[in-house]
Amino acid sequence: MFIDPDTQQPYIPTPSYFLGCFDVYDREETLGEELERFEPNDPTDREELILKYCLPRKRSYRQRFLLYKCLEEALQDKNYDFQSLLKYDPEAYSSFPDGWDEMKDTRAFFEDIFRLATVEWKDDLQKASLEDQSTWTAVG
Template sequence: MLKDPFLNEPFDPRLMWFIGMFDVYDREETRGVELEVYNPDDTGDREALIRKYCLDLPYLSHRHKLVLLENLEVKLADPTYDFQHLFEIDPCEAASWPREEWDSLENPRGFFEEIYKLAIEVWELDLAKASSEDRSIW
């Protein structure tokens, strides 16, 4: 069974693994300042954000990356899946985005489509390695 990289429990390939690092709560003066210059609706900024933050996940193994990408593929194949809900922050939670407009992206599905496209490219070797393994030994 594939384990969570931080907890001794099964890995849950939630899509928040891709965008959780954008949460700047209690880091507004550091990570918040670093991220507030980006507009996630701008094509160039979006690609830079994805490459630098969403796909630079050194704590995930090649196996985690494959399972995470497969889950994203399933969600993208579902035309009714609401990607916007991933960006909505419950006011009772200790969480916040770098800029106010992050909680209402113009095209949240497009953001994740771009993640998928770039992950296939950036994680190519990891995905090939994981795909060649016997999952029953994970």
């Protein structure tokens, strides 16, 4: 099992890991206003959001690989509820830009993340795929 170098805990990603960059909690006047310029239902805006905020986040090639694979698995499940990942929770210390919880096709949003990650992370995905993942017990 891969250990997250930042937390020293097992790294077990879910598709929601792709959304942390869009959390505007306590940043409504900065990141929130910046993200509200985009329409996540528009394919062009969605692509810009993903390329500018989502995929460039600092992650190791192993983290990228595991995150990519968990998204691939979720996309293969026709019943996976991507909409639930954007639901507003008044008890949580996180929130998305206004209207994101009403995104028309959250599956398309995640399909675009997967499609763009396939291109943008190509080298990292290739590098990780050539390794024996059972040896990923050390930090790295």
